[in-house]
Amino acid sequence: MSDQYIEHLIKIIAKLPSLGTRSARRIVLQLLKKKETLIPQLIQSLKDVEDNITVCEICGNYDTQSPCSICSSTTRERNLLCIVQDISDLWALERGGLYKGLYHVLGGVLSAIEGVTPDDLNIGELLHRIEKEDINEIILALPATVDGQITIHYISSLLKGKNIKISTLAQGIPVGAELDYIDDGTIKLALDMRKQL
Template identity: 50%
Template structure:
């Protein structure tokens, strides 16, 4: 059975199918929706993607993405330079910023150590992190990495690397989420919550 649509539409579907969370069926639906809304969606989306391709850069200080280098977070003098939050990805940085709890500076690793996947220290932005701490001024490094084996391995490795410097290393607490019910949590989350219990 041949292609139902022309090669241009098939190309659009193939490209959309490469996006995380979109398989071939979802990509077809998204493509059809974009084509139906050509004027209000497809044109502006194409323009926005062209601008993103041409203007977005990676911050040479922290690894965030922005249209300026250093990024707007690194350039903000109101940010607390004594606290450095280490994250695996830019998405993690954005999630913490949306929470609006911290006014710290960030450092994006670009992933987590994963020997099985061939990701070692040289593939991550770890050397630059040590360099930032070595410059002085940083009092606390918050390791906001994922609660996975690779994430915890990465946190341990970074803690060891930073041990020669007078800097406090902390990690995010693990356990019961806000609004969570114990009956719905897995055993690993419950165990982490019990180990991380606090005084009332």
């Protein structure tokens, strides 16, 4: 039906999360309809991201600089650290500007089924930060799934005796829901009502 170039682009776009072949086809069709304006903009934007975005060596966030703008900020609460599963959760917390502390991106949660061990997560870096930085409270903003709870238990056991207040997000976040899908009001409530472990 369509050209091999078009098919190839559809295949690439269909690899992106939450997009199947049908959505990818619609996107490609729209790109072709606006070929003169949309495609050069997209090429430029992808190039800008490729050339300029890097992973923060401290927290794991994406930024144009490493350490990122959050880690190098002088106005944030530097003794409060929020541990998140993924960068999308960090973005969700930043979206409403509700949280003023620092972050640490774990890169996943422990999972026996998927074979995710502590070595696969940024836990060594976390312990290193705790030794170096002046952190006195840690919020474990991890999913309310079994794997999330096991990860919370594991990290809090590592932090025992370090004189750090440890809390988890309050109830209100549905089981398995990512922070990214939750409205700012609920996130604020979950932060304000956080429970100390």
